[in-house]
Amino acid sequence: MFIRCAFFRGRVKAGMEEAFDRHVHERLVPLWTRFPGALEVRVLRQVESDVSDPELAMVLAIRWASREDIARALDSPVRCESREVSKKLFEMFDGTVFHTVFSAGEFALSAS
Template sequence: MFIRCAFFSGRIKPGREAEFTSYVREKLVPLWTRFPGAEEVRVLRQEESDSDAQRYEMVLAIRYPSREAIEQALASPVRFESREVTKGLTEMFDGSIFHTVFKADDFALPTD
């Protein structure tokens, strides 16, 4: 499996935290969950870190079964729509956004 992540490196502008959260949930999650081939969508919000050097206000992680599925999602109309809607989110955010694709393996936890 593969997981494509969008890292929002930086901070939400002061006083816009609730607006940022609502915008993600109400406008972007409905789009991200429609990406073709997506098997899971997670929105991660940083609660704490052992380093002050880097802050990730949010990480979007979408799981796909293959690289081909990622390519289909990136070429889809809903992805282009989400890019337009994300522009509104960036008005509430000071920082940068970058994407990374991870190859992921699952490991079962011991049952005893």
């Protein structure tokens, strides 16, 4: 299992929070959920942290079965569309965005 994350390190511009959230939910989530091979899409918004740096305005986490699935999605037409629609999001954001792929283990919770 693999999870590819987009880390939005920084902050949403003052007064743009609602527009940022609306753009993510109305315009981008419908595209991200169409990535071929995606098993799960999560949009994480930082509520609190035990450190002041980094400040993460958002993390997009998409789960995949294989690295080949990630490669196919990154090469897909929906990715190109997503990148174009994301330009508006970047106008509302002060910071940087970087991507990381994690290998992910899943563990059942104890029944006790």
